[in-house]
Amino acid sequence: MPAIVVGSGQTGLGTLRCLRLADIPAFVACPAGDLAARSRWYRPTPGETAWDGVCNDAALDLLRRMPLERAVPIPGADDAALWLSRLPDDLRARFPVSGSSTRTLEILQDKARFGEHLAASGIPHPRTFPIRRAADIDTIPFGELDRVFLKPTNSQLFLRATGAKGLWARNRIEMEAIWHRLEAHGLEVLAQEYVPGDATRHYFVDGFRDRNGTLTGLFARRRWRIFPPDFGNSSYCRSVPLKEVGNAVESLERLLAGLDYRGIFSAEFKRDARDGTFRILEVNTRAWWYVEFAARCGVNVCRMAWQDALGLPVQPSPRDYPAGEGCVNLPGDIITVRSQPRAVRGPLHRILAQWLRAHYHVFRLDDPRPGLSVAREILGRLLRRAGRRPRAAAATPGGEAAATDVRTP
Incomplete structure (x- = not known):
């Protein structure tokens, strides 16, 4: 089949x-x-x-x-x-x-409904403020929050329109200006507190829950580097033992059971630098970028989805998968490493050792063409960039020019 x-x-x-x-x-x-x-x-x-x-x-x-x-x-x-x-x-x-049912998927995918469900369930999450009208911005306690950003209720529409997963707002006035531009394009957003801590405080719990409510697969990984900064995707991550994210797993089990979830999932948490709490940020209700990495560590959720859909017994994966395995999205990680000061990234020889031992996100010797196509694309960009005259630097991340740019959908 x-x-x-x-x-x-x-x-x-x-x-x-x-x-x-x-x-x-x-x-x-x-x-x-x-x-x-x-x-x-x-x-x-x-x-x-x-x-x-x-x-x-x-x-x-x-x-x-x-x-x-x-x-x-x-x-x-x-x-x-x-x-x-x-x-x-x-x-x-x-x-x-x-x-899962349409209702369950809508709760998990719509960030406003997701935040409301988490609050009602008592599951640790960042403070979230739906914005349905301009007056809602006045209720946001900026003085109590570490930093605040705008995120979409529908991530895919927002990404296509803005090219970003989220937009910084440094104060109430800036947030109002950004919100009005987004609202004019029909984009619904909410404000969320930024959980303090660097990229290494992001953890992911990936897995599968079958038709009987059994978690047949669980795989945890920790982000080490991200591209682009703040609202990007992991450029280098490592597998970690489930005991390292025990509280996150407990929260996720409660969430999925309460929604009678079925299927593949990938949940993102951030460990709050203030108190060590694992706060859930989002749950992807499908396969994700690093799904092959999980499979090569012994947790093949795609095989489980196939078995479950056909009504077959779902073969569970071991909970003692290899910890400390790395996976790198090399093009993004090269840019990240080059942009980081040495005090942040560590010595270059350590980065090279990570790359030598890592699983590669796209590049594989037994399936070389995807990796070669990426390499050709990168080389082409470098050659085009070399042929251009230098231009003025772009606005800094979080600056008003960067934060208010909205593409025509």
């Missing part, structure tokens, strides 16, 4: 490789020329028209006409997970999904 990876980029590629590790045949629904399409194991979905991964009414027609008796879709984006939860009855039997 094949799987269909509904995802692109690093997540789509990682999901495909996870299925390959489990000897599960797979097709990929992604745009032509995507990073995942460069893998040696890539196969487009069958039929007259290959599915590009866009989830809309046309995709429903493609599924109905797809010459497959059955297949298991595995989402690599939040909107794909939500769309699959709404599949019409005539497609559910042919394309079974290991996923």
Whole structure:
């Protein structure tokens, strides 16, 4: 029984490789020329028209006409997970999904509803303030908070419009100016306290919860470097034992049980520098960037999703997976390391030793084309940059110019 990876980029590629590790045949629904399409194991979905991964009414027609008796879709984006939860009855039997109810996914994906649910459940999280009108900004106690930023209720729409995951607001006046620009573009946001501490205080608990409510897979990792700063993705992380994040696991188990969650998840926590509390920041309801890293450490959640969707027994992963394993997104980490002062990053020889021992996010000798395409892209950018005349420095992060830039959706 094949799987269909509904995802692109690093997540789509990682999901495909996870299925390959489990000897599960797979097709990929992604745009032509995507990073995942460069893998040696890539196969487009069958039929007259290959599915590009866009989830809309046309995709429903493609599924109905797809010459497959059955297949298991595995989402690599939040909107794909939500769309699959709404599949019409005539497609559910042919394309079974290991996923949660639409209501559960909406609570976890909508950051305003997520914050309200966490507050009602008593689960440690950053102080969060929904902004539905300008007057709501007046209720935010800026003087009591360490730092404050604006984050979206819908991360994917916000990222496409602003190119960022969040925007700093240094004071009430700046927040009002930013909010008005975002509101004019139809973007709903909330204000959240920034939990103090550097990148190394971010932890992730990834895993799988099956149809019986059993956590068949748990994998913890710690961020060491991030690109871009503050609101980026991990450029280098390491696996850590579950006992190191025990309180985070307890909070996550309570959250998932209360929502009757089913499927793949990746939860981000930050350990508060003030009191050591693990505060939950978000939960991704699908495969994530480093899903292949978890699989290579023995926690293959994509295999679990396939088994669970088909009603098969889900083979649990060991809780004593290798700790101290590293994984690097090399292009981003090179930029991060170059931008950090030595006092922050440590000696360069230690960084090089990390890279030599690490799993690579995209680069793999047994599947070289995705990594080579990234290398060509980086080389092209460097050559284009070398041919340009120097320009004035961009506004500093958190500056008004950077914080208020909104692209036309």
